[in-house]
Amino acid sequence: MSLNKTLLLQQLLLGFVILAAIFIAAAEPNSSCVTTCGSLYIPYPFGTSHGCYLDPSFLITCNSSSGTPTPFLNKTEVRNISLDGELRVSAPVARDCPYESGYNPNNSITVLHRQRFPISSKKNKFTIIGCDTIGVIESISISENNYTSGCVSLCDSVDSVVNGTCSGAGCCQTSIPQGLNHFAAALTSLYNYSKVFNFNPCGFGFVVEEEAYNFSSLDLRKLQGQDVVPLVLDWAVGNQTCEDAKKNTTGYACKAANSECQNSINGPGYRCHCSSGYEGNPYLSNGCQDIDECKTSNPCVEKACINHVGYFDCSCPKGYEGDGRRDGTRCSPKPSNSRTIIITLGITISLLALLLGGSSLLLGLKRRKLVRLKEKFFQQNGGLMLQRQISNRGRSMETTKIFSADELKKATNNYDESKVLGKGGYGTVYKGLLPNNKVVAIKKSKICDQNQIEQFINEVIVLTQVNHRNVVKLLGCCLETEVPLLVYEFITNGTLSDHIHDESRASLLSLEKRMKIAVETAKALAYLHAEISMPIIHRDVKSTNILLDDNHTAKVADFGASRLVALDQTQITTLVQGTLGYLDPEYFHTSQLTEKSDVYSFGVVLAELLTGEKAISYFRPENYKNLAMYFVSAVKEDRLIQILEDHIVNDSNIEVLKEVASFATRCLRVRGEDRPSMTEVAMELKGLRTTMEKHPWGKDNQNEEEMVYLLSTPTYSFRIDMGMGSTNATIGQDSISQNLPLKPLDDGR
Structure with missing residues (x-):
């Protein structure tokens, strides 16, 4: 490159630098700019003359025609300018004074027009003063959406207004929207102030800085001579966002090195402010200066304050720790090692x-809640009623016991699954061991009808008085659980169904033993029907509800479906309950329950005793047959020998078997009135058994008692046809039996 070209390039670069310096200088005020007008300080970007303001919208005119210099911004008096983006000005007041001379309704309209700076929606309120005044404010916002609002101010007297409150009595206020930069206010009245003229001859309306105006009842008269009120405007630079403005570095208004930009929230443009730790005018090149907090605000606890550019540090004396700031963690002594251990140990122990205290409290609350719950269940289940009955009956109720929930919970090892004797539709039966080593059967039902609590208590009282060697004894109950628990004596040798439907066990049941079981069962039912003060109809007599002890003594069990019968009643109408296959057909069709219903069910059991294992085939679903119907048919057609249990039949007992079978058919008659009573059944069977024992073939083989038999008990499914369709059912272990392999209880429980 030649020397001439080099000199030319240097001159061009120098020219650009000079032009840039001139442009920057023009963008900031010079030292000759006037920065005050009267008592008002005018910071840049505002100014009073050319070259002293950012653009013409920031021009402040200082008018001294009144003798006192007064600043104006486009004909609006300026009261204060804040670099935070607020401009406080004087706004006119709209007046409505119909009794003043020369009154013109249009005089009530005032207009404030500021195209550049919008009215602050956060700092101002549209306010109406008067006791008969309606005010409306109307304008077009920056977003070019029409805006109209207003409020009504009414009162009857000066005494009805409250100073300092604009609630609608003498004074009302309403908010204004963002982006509003010009408005018109109009006033009118309902009664032309005629009713309130003596204390409020005029109405007034204005937009005012909310914090600067405090309503007084004195304002009702001439607004105490005020013609203008303070109003806050939001000002910003340009019409760009910070992001767009920064792209033009020469036109960007935030000149200070330690300044930041913030977008306007009320209209277009942006504002500048000094960064944290700095103060001053961010619109000037060197406008933001470091704040020496150590001198201005005493921010440290100790005197050790160190100022840095933009921030400061505090320090703590030796042996102390923390940030040393009054608004921080301050200074605290450093703990020694031993002290640290003590503090740590103390915190740990605390x-x-x-934790222990909280756990104890929770445990106590839980225990107290459990006690209250038990008390609630006890009362809900008729416990107080049962206690009164026991107390009233005295010694006659000594055998009745009310067990606690904890007693039975402990007896069953918290109702462990291994203690389950059987399950059914009505609940579960557990084997339990009481503290006196007495083994019991505990029945835990699933549901309880609260409407029948009184009847339940009466049943418990009566059943505990039942005392017959062939009836399972009810020992007591527990009422502290949601559903009452019943406690029975425990019978060791399983159910009759277990024995007659298991090949190994059935072979041990001779005809004499079967007749003994039949007689004992009949005696128990006759006792329930006729020998107690309140007769009981069992309603669910079946082989699974007849238990056997080690001597094959029969025990009638499970009164889950039983009902007490008053002495003057012959029948009870109720829902059909019981087990299909054993169910009285007359009861099934009419719902009329009598003691003859138990007679029919017993007849089925008697047929089952005679047919034994062969009875199973008449309960199977595929046969669609009913044992009772089939048994009666076989007797009538002289086919009895074909359906009897093989090992109980021999040439010498055929006639007795026929007599027993014939009597069973009498129990199975369709009409209840044609059946014998349970007392007659017991007497008849007892006579037949006596007849058998007089013959040599009626005696048992003495060695049969010593035979070992299996304890496993199969479960049999069957279907019964009662002329109304077939129904599935299950023969299984009863609720009160020995601890044999678990089988489902029948739904009739």
Whole structure:
């Protein structure tokens, strides 16, 4: 490159630098700019003359025609300018004074027009003063959406207004929207102030800085001579966002090195402010200066304050720790090692004590809640009623016991699954061991009808008085659970169904033993029907509800479906309950329950005793047959020998078997009135058994008692046809039996 070209390039670069310096200088005020007008300080970007303001919208005119210099911004008096983006000005007041001379309704309209700076929606309120005044404000916002609003101010007297409150009595206020930069206010009245003229001859309306105006009842008269009120405007630079403005570095208004930009929230443009730790005018090149907090605000606890550019530090004396700031963690002594250990140990012990105390409290609350719940269930289940009955009956109720929930929970090892004797539709039966080593059967039902609590208590009282060697004894109950628990004596040798439907066990049941079981069962039912003060109809007599002890003594069990019968009643109408296959057909069709219903069910059991294992085939679903119907048919057609249990039949007992079978058919008659009573059944069977024992073939083989038999008990499914369709059912272990392999209880429980 030649020397001439080099000199030319240097001159061009120098020219650009000079032009840039001139442009920057023009963008900031010079030292000759006037920065005050009267008592008002005028910071840049505002100014009073050319070259002293950012653009013409920031021109402040200082008018001295009144003798006192007064600043104006486009004909609006300026009261204060804040670099935070607020401009406080004087706004006119709209007046409505119909009784003043020369009154013109249009005089009530005032207009404030500021195209550049919008009215602050956060700092101002549209306000109406008067006791007969309606005010409306109307304008077009920056977003070019029409805006109209207003409020009504009414009152009857000066005494009805409250100073300092604009609630609608003498004074009302309403908010204004963002982006509003010009408005018109109009006033009118309902009664032309005629009713309130003596204390409020005029109405007034204005937009005012909310914090600067405090309503007084004195304002009702001439607004105490005020013609203008303070109003806050939001000002910003340009019409760009910070992001767009920064792209033009020469036109960007935030000149200070330690300044930041913030977008306007009320209209277009942006504002500048000094960064944290700095103060001053961010619109000037060197406008933001470091704040020496150590001198201005005493921010440190100790005197050790160190100022830095934009921030400061505090320090703590030796042996102390923390940030040393008054608004921070301050200074605290450093703990020694031993002190640290003591503090740590103390905190640990405190937390442990708190944990233990909280656990004890929770445990106590839980225990108290459980006690209250038990008391609630006890009363809900008729416990107080049962206690009164026991107390009133005295010694006659000594055998009745009310067990606690904890007693039975402990007896069943918290109702462990291994203690389950059987399950059914009505609940579960557990084997339990009481503290006196007495083994019991505990029945835990699923549901309880609260409407029948009184009847339940009466049943418990009566059943505990039942005392017959062939009836399972009810020992007591527990009422502290949601559903009452019943406690029975425990019978060791399973159900009759277990024995007659298991090949190994059935072979041990001779005809004499079967007749003994039949007689004992009949005696038990006859006792329930006729020998107690309140007769009981069992309603669910079946082989699974007849238990056997080690001597094959029969025990009638499970009164889950039983009902007490008053002495003057012959029948009870109720829902059909019981087990299909054993169910009285007359009861099934009419719902009329009598003691003859138990007679029919017993007849089925008697047929089952005679047919034994062969009875199973008449309960199977595929046969669609009913044992009772089939048994009666076989007797009538002289086919009895074909359906009897093989090992109980021999040439010498055929006639007795026929007599027993014939009597069973009498129990199975369709009409209840044609059946014998349970007392007659017991007497008849007892006579037949006596007849058998007089013959040599009626005696048992003495060695049969010593035979070992299996304890496993199969479960049999069957279907019964009662002329109304077939129904599935299950023969299984009863609720009160020995601890044999678990089988489902029948739904009739």
